[in-house]
Amino acid sequence: MPAEPAAAVRPDAELIAPAGASPGAWRLPVFPLSVIGVFLLVALAAPLLGLPDPHEQSLRNRFKPPAWEEAGSWRHPLGTDRLGRDLLSRIVWGSRVSLAAGVLTVLLASAVGAAVGLSAGYYGGRVDAVLMRFTDATMSFPVILLALILAVTVGPSFTNVVVAIAVILWARYARVVRGQVLTLMQLDFVAQARIAGAGAWRIITRHLLPNTLGTLLVLVTLQIGYVIIVEASLSFLGAGIPPPTPAWGSMIAEGRDFVTSAWWVSLFPGLAILLVVLAFNLLGDWLRDTFDPKLRQL
């Protein structure tokens, strides 16, 4: 008989433990939720926060470094930009733009996309084929190009950014929802509903849609980050939110030529983007792990 288990037994072959729900699945994702919460609060309460006017220029105060540096002061905690405008204030106001753009765009895209996906999945046949061709065509269209074109023709504006992105983004939702609907249609309850005399509208809204909401929620959350980055890229290129409205992307563009000397002008807006997008991505991951790990492909 073996004296001691550890001595007599060799360690097993290195294997992977059975995959169940991931360990973090049921713990609330504190970090992303708090980050998003803070940004949302700050964005909504911006006018009430007593910050310096983000548009106020002061050539005397240009390029003041952040408060902890030698030449800085706590009146401008994150420093000032090329025109002496307070950076912190501009970042706060910029968050309104980014968050609004992110949320509105995905809401719009998901609504349209879900409608298309539901119809394509439910009706099948010709309808499905046609809708899917459109979806494919849309997906191949470069978002930034389209937004640029719009910006140049109609002029850059918040609405244009939202529309330009949403017009391409819906295709993603349509694909995913359609896939889900196809699976759902195999299940018995749709056939039951039909037998009971339910019409298309009823089946789609009462039976199919609720079952896709989980997936939609996950996808929406994951996409907000993407939209924020695209909006920032557009502002960076000059085709997004027009000045003087503070937008993180254009702030980065403004600071571009002074990255070595006045590094804070480009750094902080970038950090803000990073934080927000990171938070949304982490939240989206958690949602996905909790509701439907099969969506790992998203």
Add this chain to the structure above:
Amino acid sequence: MPPPVIDVRDLRTHLVTRWGTVKAVDGVSFALGEGETLGIVGESGSGKSMTCLSLVRLVPRPAGRILGGRVLLDGEDLLTKTDAEMQEIRGRRVAMILQDPMSSLNPVFSIGMQMREPIALYHGLRGRALAARAAELLAAVRIPSPVQRLRAFPHQLSGGMRQRVVGAMAIAAPPRLLIADEPTTSLDLTIQSQYLGLLGELQARHRFALIFVTHNLGIVARMCDRVAVMYAGRIVEMGPVRRLLTRPAHPYSRALLESIPRLGTRSERLVAIEGQPPDMARLPGGCAFAPRCPSVMERCRVEAPPEIPVEPGHVTRCWLESPAAGGASPGGAG
């Protein structure tokens, strides 16, 4: 008596789950000789599969750990082997057939490739000799048109065929010990019978020891020389098939027999037995079957019974059989 092919002594494997530590295999011992077949019966969760995986040291990590015991294959203790040594042993000296033929074969590789791999590994064959050997093995498991089949992919074969392919891979070496973990559970009734016949033939030809895990006593009656009944990670009764099936000593075995499923059914819950299957993370002290046992005694709740011989070659873990309790139990009726 020739030495046993496989001699397991007090094997213990624990699994750490989110509900606690489960003693999946709790002191299992048995021995099996050449050409002999041992059936392992029990409900799901009784530790049958985990015992088999422990024999080849493929317990899922890091949750599972083999804690102790000895597994002697032709006298060599497998639990002291290095990973590299175990890799040599697997497939060559110990082979295993899994339950679900649909998922046992790699969907992206052809049958031929999956057959040639072990043959090349064990016998070092190449090229035409390799292909010929692969076709031979397929023929040995009675797959029609073996040469064409080599080019096929798993999804093009039926469940029964796939399981035969898995069988062919298992006897490629041929091994000293073949472990079959519920190989027919997922097959249709008629196919089941054919498959069992095939296994019997292969065993007669190659003389390997066969461990056959199942929850179906009918199969046990047909295929096995001896049978071990497992409950909550322990073997509660083990003995020659005829004896155990006609005069079971353990109350659990008796209950199983009283609710005999006919050959081919797949009931997981054994209807006649009162109570619930044990919560493996929270086993009561004493005999694990005590909460459900119709003949339970005070002692059972306190002390877990050791292996008590009923007759030569027949042991059981039940206080009813201890000399103090009066010896041989009444057979048959509970």
Add this chain to the structure above:
Amino acid sequence: MLRFLVARVLQSLVVLAIISVVVFVLARATGDPLYLILPMSASQEDFDNARRYLGLDRPYVEQYLSFVGRALTGDFGTSLRARRPVGELIGERLPNSLKLAVFAMTVSLAMAFPLGVMAAVKKGTGLDRTAQIVSVLGQSLPTFWVAILLVEFVAGRWQWLPAGGIDGLSSYILPGFTLGWFVVAGLMRLLRSGMLEVLDSEYVKLARLKGVDERRVIWMHALRNALIPVVTFAGIYFAILVTTAIVVETVFAWPGLGRLAYEGISSRDFPVIQAVVLTTAAIVAVVNLGVDCLYALIDPRIRHAR
């Protein structure tokens, strides 16, 4: 298999047709280019002449059809701004964009594969956690921001690598890295989750039971199955690389398709805009087709299903 291919090609053509219409309409919608081309002093007659010369006075349908007709022969018209055949312009710029995209993609794949697979195999260890952090960060970083910082520090201050233009292999590194960063992140995570699932499967268990050596189990038996979603996404990412390139090309002064598009849009150069969008869409369509074929190659179930 052949039928499958033909069907897919037809689908791609339909998609391209739709895009060409959209592009045509959009380009027209960007406004009258004549205002940009003709000098302020031009008279109404000059406008009319120019319009007739450029064919802008014919009915839209006719313009569209002639556009399509010529496009099919590779003639995309003449750039209104540069007075050169657009085909030539594209011919100059496209290879640069493709080279960059291919470079970025290759490097990304080379990094994502080992990292993703090893993260799964060594799940729970430091390597795995690091990989996960890298992955989530990579998908959250705004590319252009990283690009600027890189240009400033790596190229500007420290002078390790060139800041822009095409100047030999070293100038590929910064823009390639910037472009490829988020591809690595995405693919690595996909590989990791795919491998985790596959490593748990019955056939992998059986392969181990057969005595196959662990390295082969991971890199052949398991990976082959985990590849399928990865291939789709690699295709999507490649397409994204080609299209997102505008930002990177601008920051790094890379003479590619993206910058051409930017210039074309700013100067309302219809032919250029149309051509660039069509080319991009064609590239995406070709890549998608390639991905579907790869799919069929990797997964025999798909091959036989058609």
